[in-house]
Amino acid sequence: MSSAPLHCASDDARRAAIRGADLNGIDSIEVDCAQTTLIVTFLGRAPEWIGPENIRIEGGRRERDIKVLAVAVERAEDEGLDDRMFVTVDRPGDFSTYRLAIVARDERGRALPGAPGDFDVRYASAEFSFKAGCAQDQDPADCPPCPPAAVPPVTIDYLARDYQGFRRLILDRLALTMPDWKERHLPDLGITLVELLAYAADDLSYYQDAVATEGFLDSARLRQSVRRHCRLVDYRLHQGASARTWAAFELNGAETIEIAPDDVMLTTALPGEHDPMVRAEDIAEIGWSDYLVFEPLADQPALTFRRARNRIAFYDWDGSECCLVKGATSATLVDPTEAPGAPPDDRPERQDPETPRPDQPARPEPPKAGRAGRAAQATQAPAAAEQRERDENDETAGLGLAPGDVLLFVEVIGPRTGQAGDADPTRRHAVRLTAVEQGTDPLTGQRIVHxxxxxxxxxxxxxxxxARGEAPNCEWLSGISIAFGNVVAVGHGRSVEQALPPVAVTRVEADCDDRCTPSETRYVARPYRPKLEWPDLTFVAPAASDEQLCGSCGGAAASTAARPDPVAALPAIRLASVPPADEEAPGLQAELRAVRHSGARAAARSASLWRPRPDLLDSGPRSTHFVVEMAEDRIATLRFGDGVSGLAPAAGERFFAYYRIGNGPIGNVGADALRHIVFRNAFPDGVTLTVTNPLPAQGGTAREPIADGKLRAPQLFRTRLERAVAAEDYAAIAMRDLPTLVQRAAATLRATGVRREVQVAIDSFGTSDPPQSLLDCIAAHLELYRRIGHDLRVVPARKVPIDLALRICVAPGHIGEQVLTELREALGPRLDRRSRPAFFHPDSLSFGEGVTVSRIVAAAHAVPGVAHVEVTRLERLFEGPDGELEAGILPLGPLELARLDQDRDAPENGRLSLTMEIGQ
Known part of the structure; x- marks a missing residue:
């Protein structure tokens, strides 16, 4: 290029003219990294005659006379592209500017002046620098002689935070940089690009605001963010829990039937007329909001129902006006299996022995004694043995009860009128059996089950x-209360299925193979956060909490089902994942159905079962766990592990979700609300199956509001004791975590010579001698809070037998023996006639609570017929007086409980002496 002192902002016109005139020229010069190769680009095609002798490099300050060693021409195949020439020089140049010129030579090799004939005079040479990529201070003399006009700085509105603000900002900017572009119609491509950039800026601005807002508990608005903040301080923001109840089935038309739990669902009353047994397709047109669905909670392959368990009668041993008392833990049931030699009726009707009625049959006579009676019994004995053997071999015979089964006691008729409408709906209770014993009443031959x-x-x-009915009939009523035996635990929620989208691929990583390692392609998955289609995911609380596990039944008691803990509830969802190419395989489809029905881990090579967890803090890198995060719109998002805390899903992996929907207090339906049994697949023919729920559904809990979590989480460490430091902390934790089992607890710290021992004394409800299993369970629970250096020992409360003597003045008009009996009952260790704890009942006393004279006098005066009370002796048994009467109190130690059993067979457990004086 010519060195004339002329600078133009653009020379595109001359370049185009050169290409059109079939001339040549140098377009640009680049220097490689080694600074020994120059890449020359021509304006068009390179000449055929060019060689090293036609290249001359001029200039330089310290490095001059640079020689050209070789020239290689690269000709472009496309007519629209330019040729290039690679020039190799002997050494790099310095920081000064050099010029590369194309020269022609004569026959003697001498350089001819001027440009070659086929080169333009302005583009026969070009300036370049070997150090173009190096940092250096620019010489002011090298600045362009005609610098562009200075553009005034643009004022940018940094307060723009939304789509409209960013759109206005971009248009204002373009008005300065592109003043000729004035198009503002929506179909214009420029407007489309502006709006696209404004949308992206608005989305980024929202993301930045969300990070700043959700990063702190006080300002967080999303439920997921508040839940995670609360979890950092060990506070769990619960999502509620579904309701549960006991469903009682009655079977007719067959002796026994088995039904798959996943094949049935129980509903409340359906709109219109429907039978108790319904096919799922028959109610497909009914809206889901018109009824509620309950499904069995039992994790077992089949539900077995027996006709003999429909309504089980209680056996009262031919007694009259019988009842099961409060606090009873056993009963005798009638086995409907007919005993050999028994009358056709299950049992004879009752009659009043004093006023027999002619319309009632007489009681059957007992077996006769003597030779005739013994002969009749000998004749019946082989038949009874044969019948028992047949019943043992027949699995459908009898009640078939076993430990672990649940019975529902229900009052079905009124005890005064005998009418079903007069039955007390509150007289219903569920029990879980711990022992079952078959037997026969030797007097009547009736088969029974204890x-x-x-x-x-x-x-x-x-x-x-x-009971005896009302006058004037005064008839004997039996079967007032019965027991339902076909009982199944059911929970609110409908099962649904959903195929989740596959795991997306964010990038592909490939390795080149070598002699030791073959080539490998890795697909890196995006973070997988799928959402469930249906809202209101069901959360199911565990069958028993830590407190209930310490009970006699180890958490299996039927009463524990009515007290679920929503904080410990987990979502009712299972996931099955399969590789992307195998989801249509027939074998895998059967495997997925197994996951859907039973939740068991698939045995085949492909499918994997994923289970929900409250968090992934304890999950390992290969744990197939995930977390369910609920939003305010009640839609659930699934969060998986990252390969460290929980297994990360592979790229392309497909997931299938099986879950239940229905949660919260809406499921707390009343008693007898369940009416229909809906069968999804197999519909049993020839049988009739009905269902009801004698007890109302309980446990349905609404999710905890965000505001409550923000309020309680920061104060949790101040209000909840998580470590036992002092001895009193052990007692406080036992009473806090086990309130239904531990009435009061006390603890003392003692030095053993090596370590310090914490002795925790337990005062349990209902008994003065807690079982060892309860003490061991409490010790295991307190071990979680034990301080290092403490030895823990849980013991029952130390009983202090009391020697108490009273002088009683009986008021006139009262019988002394009756007053004496009531006094012993009021000051005894049991419940009184009104089911209230007596004075020395274990639930009436507590640790360190001394026995005061004033309370004894008050308890005695509450007995009708007592005119005056005087305490003549109050002391520890066998230890003599120690000023108790003078002080008005018998003091007790911190681990001691007063005891006065009034047991003549065990006088060492307390003694009560009453001196009765009849008033005049």
């Missing part, structure tokens, strides 16, 4: 079995 149930399921009220 059952026992968990102490936690002790009857909270008496159940009337038989």
């Amino acid at each position: 059952v026992q149930w968990c102490p936690e399921d002790a009857l909270p009220f008496p159940f009337c079995l038989s």
Whole structure:
């Protein structure tokens, strides 16, 4: 290029003219990294005659006379592209500017002046620098002589935060940089690009605001963010829990039937007229909001129903006006299997022995004694043995009860009128059996079943079995209360299925193969965050909490089902994942159905079962766990691991979700609300199956509001004791975490010479001698809070037998013996006639609570017929007086409980002496 002192902003016109005139020239010169090769680009085609002798490099300050060693021409195949020439020089140049010129030579090799004939005079040479890529200060003399006009700085509105603000900002900017572009119509491509950039800026601005907002508990608005913040301080923001109840089935038309749990669902009353047994396709047109669905909670392959368990009668041993008392933990049931030699009726009707009625049959006579009676019994004995053997071999014979089964006691008729409408709807209770014993009444030959149930399921009220009706008939009523035996635990929620989108691929990584390692292609997956289609995911609380596990039945008591803990509830969802190419394989489809029905881990090579967890803090790198995060719109998002805390899904992996929908207090339906049994697949023919729920559904809990979590989480460490430091902390934790089992606890710290021992004394509800299993369970629970250096020992409370003597003045008009009996009952260790704890009942006293004279006098004066009370002796048994009467109190130590059993067979457990004086 010519060195004339002329600078133009653009020379595109001359370049185009050169190409059109079939001339040549140098377009640009580049220097490679080694600075020994120059890449020359021509304006068009390179001449055929060019060689090293036709290249001359001029200039330089310290490095001059640079020689050209070789020239290589690269000709472009496309007519629209330019040729290039690679020039190799002997050494790099310095920081000064050099010029590369194309020269022609004569026959003697001398350079001819001027440009070659086929080169343009301005583009026969060009300037370049070997150090173009190096940092250096620019010489002011090298600045362009005609610098462009200075553009005034653009004022940018940094307050723009939304789409409209960014759109206006971009248009204002383009008005300065592109003043000729004035198009503002929406179809214009420029406007489309502006709006696209404004949308991206608005999305980025929202993301930045969201990070700043959700990064702090006080300002967070999303439920997922608040839940994670609360989890950092060990506070769990619960998502509620579904309701549950006991469903009682009645079977007719067959002796026994088995049904798959996943094949049935129970519904409340359906709109219109429907039978108790319905096919799923028959109610497909009914809206889901018109009824509620309950499904079995039992994780077992089949539900077995027996006709003999429909309504089981209680056996009262031919007694009259019988009842199961409050607190009972056993009963005798009638086995409907007919005994050999028994009358056709299950049992004879009752009659009043004093006023027999002619319309009632007489009681059957007992077996006769003597030779005739013994002969009749000998004749019946082989037949009875044969019948028992047939019943043992027939699995459908009899009740077939076993430990672990649940019975529902229900009062079905009124004890006064005998009408079903007069039955007390509150007289209903569920029990879980712990022992079952078959037997026969030797007097009547009736087959019976003696059952026992968990102490936690002790009857909270008496159940009337038989009674005398109202006048004038005064008839004997039996079968007032019965037991349902086909009982199944059901929970609110409908099962649905959903195929989730496959895991997306964010990038592909490939390795080149070598002698040791073959080539490998890795597909890197995007973070997988699928959403469920249906809202209101069901959360199911565990069957028993830590407190209930310490009970006599180890958490299996039927009463525990009514007290779920929503904080410990987990979502009712299972995931099955398969590789992308195998989801249509027939074998895999069967495997997925197994996951859907039972939740068991698939046995084939492809499918994997994923289970929900509250968080992934304890999950390993290969744990197939995931977390369900609920949003305010009740839609669930699934969060998987990252390969460190939980297994990360592979790229292309497909997931299938099987879950239940229905949560919260809407499922707390009343008693007898379940009406229909809906069969999804196999519909049983020839049988009739009905269902009801004698007890109302309980446990449906609404999710915890965000505001409550923000309020409680920061104060959790101040209000909840998580470590036992002092001895009193052990007692406080035992009473806090086990409130239904531990009435009061006390602890002391003692030095053993090596370590310090914490002794925790337990005062349990209902008994003065807690079982060792309860003490061991409490010790295991307290071990979680034990301080290092403490030895923990949980013991029952130390009983202090009391020696108490009273002088009683009986008021005139009262019988002394009756007053004496009531006094012993009021000051005894049991419940009184009104089911209230007596004075020395274990639930009436606590640790360190001394026995005061004033309370004894008050308890005695509450007995009708007591005119005056005087305490003549109050002391520890066998230890003599120690000023207790003068002080008005018998003090007790911190781990001691007063005891006065009034047991003549065990006088060492306390003694009560009453001196009765009849008033005049």
